[in-house]
Amino acid sequence: MRSSRSRYGGTPLNAQVLVLNQNYEPLNICNVKRALVMVFTGKAEVLEQDGLILHTVDNDYTIPSVIRLSALIKRPRPQVKLTRKEVFIRDSYTCQYCGVQSRDLTIDHVIPKSRNGPHTWENLVSACKSCNHRKGGKTVHEARMQLARAPFRPRAGAYYTIQRKVHQSVRDEWSKFIPGFEPLSSYSTLVYGGED
Numbered sequence: 001m002r003s004s005r006s007r008y009g010g011t012p013l014n015a016q017v018l019v020l021n022q023n024y025e026p027l028n029i030c031n032v033k034r035a036l037v038m039v040f041t042g043k044a045e046v047l048e049q050d051g052l053i054l055h056t057v058d059n060d061y062t063i064p065s066v067i068r069l070s071a072l073i074k075r076p077r078p079q080v081k082l083t084r085k086e087v088f089i090r091d092s093y094t095c096q097y098c099g100v101q102s103r104d105l106t107i108d109h110v111i112p113k114s115r116n117g118p119h120t121w122e123n124l125v126s127a128c129k130s131c132n133h134r135k136g137g138k139t140v141h142e143a144r145m146q147l148a149r150a151p152f153r154p155r156a157g158a159y160y161t162i163q164r165k166v167h168q169s170v171r172d173e174w175s176k177f178i179p180g181f182e183p184l185s186s187y188s189t190l191v192y193g194g195e196d
């Protein structure tokens with residue numbers, strides 16, 4: 001197989017395809033290979049094409065850029081994974097004790113680990129190094145500190161899955177299906193919408 005242009009480093013089969021639910025809601029991103037399989041098996045239709053042609057021994061295929069599932073998929077909103085980075089994102093990269101904004105934050109257990117504080121969204125906050133040091137193994141009250149707000153489990157925005165798979169600006173053909181989409185590089189708390 002070869003492609004007519006090599007915009008994707010020569011492997012268009014790995015290029016990204018936006019997958020919409022039957023109701024046009026953005027669901028996911030997959031690669032061209034998987035998208036073509038879904039189209040050939042009747043599980044999806046092509047809405048937008050890339051303009052690239054994929055030449056195989058038997059046929060030429062236009063590479064899809066956006067596909068839409070033939071059947072409506074019902075699935076629960078994805079859960080935001082509990083990681084250091086996601087805690088920082090939830091807290092807008094802001095120390096929850098002194099309010100300083102920084103990319104150099106630590107994770108603080110509100111109820112200390114030494115007091116069996118759990119590793120949960122509700123017990124983890126972003127803290128600058130100096131606040132984390134000051135708080136040490138104490139509770140918020142004992143350390144005479146104050147939390148900016150009670151930590152919570154963030155809701156995944158509508159584009160959570162897509163947001164985490166796109167590492168560059170979205171392609172032109174995609175933008176009408178995902179209005180207001182911002183690439184990961186300019187990621188902000190807006191994604192969590194309404195939870196402030």
Ligand SMILES: [Zn+2]
Nearest residue numbers: 095098128131
């Ligand atoms: Zn601080």
